[in-house]
Amino acid sequence: MAQKYRIYINDNTLFITHELPSQIDKIQQIEAEGFDFRSFYKNLKSSKQKHYLLLTKSPQAAFRKIKKDLTIVKAAGGLVNNAKGEFLFIFRNKKWDLPKGKVEKGEKMKVAAVREVEEECGVCIAQRNKRICKTYHVYEMGSELILKRTNWYHMTVKGSPKLVPQVEEGITEAVWVAPYEIKAKIKNTYPLIIDVLKNEKLL
Structure with missing residues (x-):
């Protein structure tokens, strides 16, 4: 195929x-x-x-x-569920997003995904589940063209913990979003985030 x-x-x-x-x-x-x-x-x-x-x-x-022809950057992130069935969203660069970040040298994608979510939102991931999908995003950094390859994983936390946005990473909000509220959030998000949500049958 x-x-x-x-x-x-x-x-x-x-x-x-x-x-x-x-x-x-x-x-x-x-x-x-x-x-x-x-x-x-x-x-x-x-x-x-x-x-x-x-x-x-x-x-x-x-x-x-x-x-x-491009510089490859590996990243990993998560779609996080709490015990109430809500999903974790962050607000960064004036758009709603999902927590993610670059994979460190020698680090496994799935390990990086959990680390980045925990760092960016101040939560403790109870379980990392299946990989949802892989996304590709191209952007400029100086004179370079970067191709960012991100692996997205489904994750869960215990209860409904308080979220602490990592301000130094440009995150101004971290919130729990009920499934029925997701459509309002995606009016101001990136196409690749919509792709992740569709892969998880949330849209």
Whole structure:
């Protein structure tokens, strides 16, 4: 089975697949032959289109080629449940987000995910469960183009502990959100966070 990839670039999405995705309304197809990611990225700033499709017989090879040209950063995060069935959200950079952070050298993804959640929100994770999904996000850092690969895990805490946002990481709020309140939060979040929530059947 051919692989499918979804790369988030701010509010834009690049799909790399061997077939047309059914869930996207307006999508612009890009010529796969001679595709150059850096040129594509540069042109995004002047484009009004949100979703792009790179249709290719070998999505894996196309994705590998893109990765070669970018600096890879590994990150891990969590979707945390409390005993009341509420979910942990943080407010950072004027948007609602889920706790996550960079994986340290020699650290396992699943270990990093728990550490980052505990550091960013001041909670103690009782259990780390299955991996929900993997997301890819491209952004600029100086003259470099970074591809951040994040592994997301489902986690639980005991009871409904008080949350302590890690202010030095730019987190101004950490809150427990009931399932029915999630839709209000996603009006001001990132597309990749919506992807994580959909993978967990919360949307």
